[in-house]
C-alpha cells in the first residue's frame with residue numbers, strides 16, 4: 001500500500017512523522033535534558049521537518065511545564081512542526097475540567113495533545129483499579145473537553161497489542177471511546193516492546209479494516225524490532241509513526257527516527273520529510289546525540305560514521321566498479337558518506353579506492369598497489385592497524401609508489417635522522433611519576449641533543465623532539481599533539497605482548513593519525529611520533545612544490 005502522492009510531493013497531514021524524543025526519549029536512563037536543551041532539540045527536529053514534536057508532560061514535570069511556557073512565550077518558533085503536549089486522561093471518578101493534569105495540558109497552550117490511556121483490560125483492572133466502562137468514560141470525557149477547547153487530540157493506546165491479543169473487544173472499545181469523542185488518531189502502542197513485525201502488522205491491518213480509524217504506531221525496542229515494527233505498521237496501513245532521535249527511550253529504547261525516516265523515504269519512496277531535508281539526517285542525528293551528552297553510535301543505520309565504511313577486499317573490488325553494488329543507497333541521500341578501510345582484509349581494490357580518497361592516483365602503479373597490500377597484511381599480522389591511521393597509511397602508500405618508480409623513499413620520510421632516544425620514569429618524592437625523554441638527532445647538518453619531561457612517554461618524547469627540531473625546522477611548531485591512545489595486544493605476534501600507539505596530530509589545516517607498534521611502549525610511541533612529523537613534512541614539501549609551480 002503506497003501513500004506517496006503521484007507527484008512525489010510531501011505527504012503533509014496524510015502521513016505524520018511524530019517525534020517523542022523530548023518525552024519518551026527523555027525516559028532513557030542517563031538522559032536529563034535541561035529546558036534549554038529541550039528547546040534546542042525541538043529547533044533541530046523542526047529544521048529536519050518532522051510533523052509533530054512531543055515536548056513533554058506539562059503538569060507532571062516542572063521542567064516540561066517551563067518548556068511549554070517558554071515555547072509559548074516566543075522562544076520556539078516552529079516552521080514545520082506542531083508542538084504536542086503529552087499527558088494522561090482525567091482520574092477515575094472526577095471530571096476532565098477539574099482535573100489538574102488535564103488543566104496543565106490546556107495551560108501548556110500546545111495546539112495538539114496526546115493522551116495516554118490504558119487499552120489492555122488487565123491494566124485497566126489491576127493498575128488503574130477501575131472497570132472498562134469508567135476507563136472509556138475517562139478517555140471520552142477528556143478528549144471531548146480538550147477538543148471543545150480547540151485542541152487536536154491523539155490517543156496513545158498503551159499496551160494495545162498485548163491487550164488486543166488478550167481481549168480485543170475491550171481494546172477496540174477504548175479506541176472507539178476516543179475517536180467518537182473527536183480524537184484524530186488511534187496510536188497503537190507496543191508498550192512492553194515484545195512484538196515482532198509479522199504479528200504486529202497483522203494486528204494493524206485488522207484494526208484498520210475493522211474500524212476505519214486513522215491508526216498510528218508507537219513501538220518500544222525490547223525485541224530490537226522497534227524500527228522493523230514501525231515500518232511494518234506503516235506498510236499495513238498506519239499513517240502516523242512515533243519515533244525518537246537515535247532510538248532513545250524507556251528501557252531498550254524506541255524506534256529510531258532516522259532509521260524509520262530513512263526506510264520510509266528511501267526504501268518505500270514515501271516523501272515523509274519536506275523536500276531537501278533527507279540530506280540533514282546525519283547532521284541532525286549527531287547534533288542531537290551531542291545535546292543528549294551521548295556519543296553517536298558509529299554503526300547506527302543510515303547515519304553512523306561506520307555505516308557506509310567498507311573493510312572487506314571483495315566489497316571494495318565491486319565498489320570500484322560501481323558503489324551501488326555494495327551500498328543499499330547512495331549515502332549522500334541521507335547526508336552520510338562512504339569510506340574504504342584498509343586493513344589485513346584489504347585487496348588491491350581497497351588500496352586503490354583508499355588512494356583515491358587520499359588524493360593518490362594508483363591506477364598506473366600496479367607494483368605499488370601490490371607492495372602496499374603485502375606490506376599492510378604483513379604489518380597487521382604483527383599488531384599494526386591502519387584502519388584509523390590514515391596518516392601512516394598515506395606514508396606507506398607513498399613509500400611504495402616511490403619504490404615502484406625507483407625513487408628514494410624519503411619523499412615520505414622524516415625530516416631528521418635519529419641517533420638515539422631514551423625515556424626514563426622519574427618517581428618524585430611527592431609520589432608524582434614523570435616521564436623524562438632525551439633524543440639525539442641529526443637535522444640540517446647539526447647534531448642536536450635535547451631533554452624534556454612529559455606526563456607519559458609519548459608526551460615526553462614529543463616535547464624533547466620539538467625542543468631539538470623546532471630551532472632548525474620552525475614550521476614543526478605548527479603541529480599539535482592532539483591525543484594518543486595506547487593498547488597492549490596480547491596475541492598480536494603469536495608470542496609476546498606488543499604495544500600499539502595511535503597518535504592524533506593537527507595543524508591549522510588538517511588532522512591526521514599515525515600508528516606505531518613494538519614490544520616496547522617507548523619505541524611504539526617513537527614510531528608513531530616519527531610518522532606524525534614525517535606526515536607534516538610531506539604536506540609541507542607538497543605545498544612548496546605547488547607554490548613553486
Ligand SMILES: CC(=O)SCCNC(=O)CCNC(=O)[C@H](O)C(C)(C)COP(=O)(O)OP(=O)(O)OC[C@H]1O[C@@H](n2cnc3c(N)ncnc32)[C@H](O)[C@@H]1OP(=O)(O)O
Nearest residue numbers: 057059060061088089090091116117118127128158191250
Ligand atoms: C508508557 C509510558 O511511558 S507513558 C509516560 C510515562 N511517563 C511518566 O510516568 C513520567 C512522568 N510521571 C510523573 O511525573 C508521575 O508519575 C505522575 C505525575 C504522572 C503521577 O504521579 P503520582 O500522582 O505521584 O502517581 P504515581 O506515579 O505513583 O502513579 C500513577 C497514577 O496514575 C494512574 N494512571 C496510570 N496510567 C493512567 C492513565 N492512562 N490514565 C489515568 N491515570 C493513570 C495510576 O493508576 C496511578 O494512580 P494512583 O495514584 O491512584 O495509584
Ligand SMILES: CC(=O)C(=O)O
Nearest residue numbers: 024156158159189191
Ligand atoms: C505511550 C508510550 O510511551 C508507550 O505506550 O510506550
